[in-house]
Amino acid sequence: MKTVGYAALTAESPMAPFVFNRRALRPNDVAMEILYCGVCHSDLHTARNDWGWTVYPALPGHEIVGRVTSVGADVGRYEVGDIVAVGCMVDSCMECDQCRKGEEQLCREGNTNTYNGQDRVTRENTYGGYSKHLVVREEFVLRVPQNLDLAKVAPLLCAGITTYSPLRSWNVVPGSRVAVIGLGGLGHMAVKLAHGMGAKVTVLSRSADKKDDALALGADHFLLSTDSDAMTKAQSSFDLIIDTIPVKHSVDPYVSLLDVDSTLVLVGQVGPMAEHNSVPMLLGRCRIAGSPIGGIKETQEMLDFCAEKNILPDCEMIRMDEINHAFDRMEKADVRYRFVIDMASLNQGSNP
Structure with a gap:
């Protein structure tokens, strides 16, 4: 299938129209027209090869909402016209214990990323959701609940599941004391989801300007992390801390906030972290952990939970040809809180 998207040809080049072919349907494949695609900070890192493993051309996008256009002969879960979603992975071995x-995200052979991955059959580089069409293995397609606003669903497929998964893994229940460090794309979803689960939510930020936003999103409290007196008073206050800071940093200011046997989970930074002091961990039997996305079953659970609780990200809609400007704004943290591309805009002068 010939289609069009936006791709980076090198680490230095801007995103630009890119014509390419999607594979023909295999018996277990679902083909879709993409309606909306969220813009994740990982897209920017990949386009610019910040992590050092990008394969070019690089066509990002792993927060995808679309309409089924055709299905393979063996597909039984979806029909033409269904509204569906695809997240950060499109395949895995499906045979290992994970x-x-x-827990396909933890596949022993490595899951196949939606973009900048390697197709398990052809070994070709995978292209993501900054395009008009997508072909995906049936097991990695998700059903979108009917009552959700389609224009806002896309970021749930990464920002949503990235924060939902640790909340579930560390057993957040009504009354749990949850802190969220940072109030960006991930942080604002962590606040909404934890609040939806009935937790007592505190947002930590270096900026006092974030207080009103934090409370409006559902936080019960706001803690200014540069206020040493307030941080001291907050020691041993939390059962779980979700750390969404997306750059190298020290966790030392935050570990002492954990109660005994509690956990700080890293979901933001991919790469090196600053050295940390083990004393608060040893004395409080605390943990520092990491968490990726969730598996397909948990991601569907998250979508259904968001439908039940009417939880959606705060989004700013952009055209496909505005992606380079959006990347620039993301670097400056100038977005509240997630960009979503209206893929209908890709029809305007960009058809193959």
Whole structure:
């Protein structure tokens, strides 16, 4: 299938129209027209090869909402016209212990990323959601609940599941004391989801200007992390801390905020962290952990939970040809809180 998207040809080049072919349907494939695609900070890192493993051309996008246009002969879950979603992965071995228990994101052979991955059959580089069409293995397609606003669903497929998964893994229940460090794309979803689960939510930020936003999003409290007196008073206050800071930093200011046997989970920074002091961990039997996305079953659970609780990200809609400007704004943290591309805009002068 010939289609069009926006891709980076090198680490230095801007995103630009890119004509390419999607594979023909295999028996277990679903083809869709993409309606909306969220813009994740990982897209920017990949386009600019910040992590050093980008394969070019690089066509990002792993927060995808679309309409089914055709299905393979063996597909039984979806029909033409269904509204569906695809997140950060499009395949895995489906046979290892992790895949069998629904943790495909932890596949022993490595899951296949939606973009900048390697197709398990052809070994070709995968292209993501900054395009008009997508072809995906049936098991990695998700059903979008009917009552959700389609224009805002896309970021749930990464920002949503990235923060929902640790909340579930560390057993957040009504009354749990949850802190969220940072109030960007991930942080604002962590606040909404934890609040939806009935937790007592505190937002930590270096900026006092974030207080009103934090409370409006559902936080019960706001803690200014540069206020040493307030940080001292907050020691041993939390059962779980979700750290969404996307750059190298020290966790030392935050570990002492954990209660005994509690956990700080890193979901923002991908790469090196600053050295940390083990004393608060040893004395409080605390943990520093990491968490990726969730598996397909958990991602569907998250979508259904958001439908039940009417939880959606705060989004700013952009055209596809505004992606380079959006990347520039993301670097300056100038977005509240997630960009979403209206893929209908890709029809305007960009058809193959």
